[in-house]
Amino acid sequence: MMQERPWIASYPASVPQEVDVDEYRSIVSVLQTSLEKYRDRTAFSNMGKSLSYDEVDRYSKQFAAYLLGELKLKKGDRVAIMMPNCLQYPIAIFGVLRAGLTVVNTNPMYTPRELKHQLVDSGASAILVMDNFGKTVQEVIADTPVKQVITTGLGDMLSFPKSMIVNFVLKHVKKMVPDYDIPNAIRFRDALTLGQMHTLPEIDIAPEDIAFLQYTGGTTGVSKGAMLTHRNLVANMQQASMWIGRNARMGEEIIITALPLYHIFALTANSLVFMKFGGHNYLITNPRDMAGFVKELSKVPFTAITGVNTLFNGLLNTPGFDKIDFSHLHLTLGGGMAVQRAVAERWKQVTGCTLVEAYGLTETSPAACMNPLDLPEYNGSIGLPIPSTDACVMDDNYNKLGVDEIGELCIRGPQVMKGYWQRPDETAKIIDEEGWLHTGDMARMDGNGFFYIVDRKKDMILVSGFNVYPNEVEDVIALMPGVLEVAAVGVPDDKSGEAVKVVIVKKDPNLTAEQVRAHARENLTGYKQPKFVEFRTELPKTNVGKILRRELRDQAAATQ
The missing domain is CATH 3.40.50.12780 (ANL, N-terminal domain)
Known part of the structure; x- marks a missing residue:
């Protein structure tokens, strides 16, 4: 035993x-402890501007009061956030949580189809979006339950005049902010001002309340909301x-x-x-x-x-x-x-x-x-x-x-999610009766x-009945000085069922497929060696930088 x-x-x-x-009863309890302890210290910095813990406290309270006092949101309602890293982000997250609401983090690079799925699936009542992505929201907003759109420019929390300069350059010089029109949208700074007119009530946040609906599985099928509790x-x-x-x-x-x-x-x-x-x-x-x-x-x-x-x-x-x-x-x-x-x-x-x-x-x-x-x-x-x-x-x-x-x-542990939002069937597939979460990783x-x-x-590749793990192949190829990035995938093969293919971004422009094969022959047993070597200028990735093997696999299968 x-x-x-x-x-x-x-x-x-x-x-x-x-x-x-x-x-701690909730994330908010941890936050409040830190706000008291580190009030004068810097909490977040971005683009030359810093916020102290005291400012995060003040602004997040204002945002929470706006959501409850102006929008009349009720405990447990969902609020989507669609922005890259900027000072508005932590203010919004802590504001939503302090209001007893649930954060729906949304990838700003989403297509309208992906965004619509997430807003409809989560039942979000409001969304905070950066101007750069306002057009995507405009395209789908009518088909979602969202009642209020809050917009912001990347420079909005920076000091004057930098705030205006950043917003101007992004829109008019770099052309990174497509025109959009969302009726009744409110600016983030205005929402904070309105929040000051309301007193934030005491909210009892229970440990089992959902803090985040964190969407996942977009690279392996339909995106599902993991219910992450406080x-x-x-x-x-x-x-x-x-x-x-x-x-x-x-x-x-x-x-x-x-x-x-x-x-x-x-x-x-x-x-x-x-x-x-x-x-x-x-x-x-x-x-x-x-x-x-x-x-x-x-x-x-x-x-x-x-x-x-x-x-x-x-x-x-x-x-x-x-x-x-x-x-x-x-x-x-x-x-x-x-x-x-x-x-x-x-x-x-x-x-x-x-x-x-x-x-x-x-x-x-x-x-x-x-x-x-x-x-x-x-x-x-x-x-x-x-x-x-x-x-x-x-x-x-x-x-x-x-x-x-x-x-x-x-x-298995206290950090394992409550389940997938409104998908008990999908939850049952991944969490067994004894509480074990089955990760899908070998x-x-x-x-x-x-x-x-x-x-x-x-992702496992099956070559003539032998398991080949792409990580092992990638690790070996990545050791070549001429290789910048590499992904290994299985492609259909008449002889062996599947064969190994590597897709490489070169660091050395003179790197050849034969050199790659020779290196693989030295370091990998026969069935693990790549049968196909392809060079590209870049690999398909998620916005976080994870290589999308599935996309490479699908492309390879389509061209066989």
Whole structure:
């Protein structure tokens, strides 16, 4: 019989097995504690403007009072937010939560079809949208339950005259704000002013109340709203705080928030956890502008940064990044997709800070496993289940497997979502009767309790009856100096059922398919070697930078 929680023996000395998930009744309780404690400290910065915890308190109260007093929204109503990272974002999130309402984070890059699905599915009563995306809202608003649209310009919370200049340049010089017309829309600043005329009532927020409807599954089918309760998020904040808190200096951390706040990783790990620490979130609006991003990084003595593999890889390949002062940096957290060994090793070499891989899902708020922060170097693992979390590997018949056996990774803990919004059938498919969340990721656990993702269940390639995991192929190809990015997918093959295809973005323009094949022959057994090599200028990605293997697979199948 395998011992229960074998990973506990590998925990850093300062980390407890369990956390107190009932210490705070809601996210708002955590927020209020931080607002009192760190009132004069900087909470958020963006585009040269900073907000103190005191200002976040004031503005979020005004927004909450507007939603309840002017719009007459009732506890549990949903409010959508459709913006990139900017100062309005945390004000809006905390305002919605303080009003006892539910946040529906919305990807600003959505097409009208995707936006309409999310607004209708969530039953959102109001939406806050940045001007750049107003036209998308205009196209669908009549077919949704939304009663009030609140609009804002990227520069609206900046100081005068920069606020006007930013908005003018975006609209008239860069032409990034298409004209739109939404009758009765109100400006965000006006909403805050109206909020000042109302007193925010005492709202009793229960732990089981839904804090976020966090939509997920857009890359694997119809987008579903994960119901994340206040208890789910408080639990995850407590878990992550225990894991990284011993290394954090309360009230002194500066974290780079380049992943969008509408994504669960940045939302919890950066905005919520570092708010609990009294940290300073340095918001990056457009991390895809890598040269601009590096320029921003050179201005601030940041202590922490989170990201996905593609973001770290992009930074490492941007001129000037290696000249930045990394002397304050002590936490680099990678998640959202597999971190490649080549990227992790180079990150350590350039910054002196180990890239620590963590693992989570929207459905787990998101953190489920994390590597110890004192890890001397990248170990290829997603780490250990965090406090108060159970994990196991199961076969298709729900039998738990032993050490080093490959099966589906399953998670159980207080951070596991309540279920999918109005989709009990979909919830039943992913959460079993014993409360295990079936992640769809194939994994194994070693003798020390470290878990290793082998791949997505559905991304697995079957070559002549042998399982090929794309991550392994990608890791090997990524080690070639001439490769900037790579994705491996399975394509139909007459002989073997499926064959491996790699799609590569070159770093060295002279890189050839034959060189790739020769490297693969040296490092991969026969059936894992790519039969097809394609070069492209870029790979299809989600807005967060996750490579869309499915899109590559579909394209390959269509051209066979």
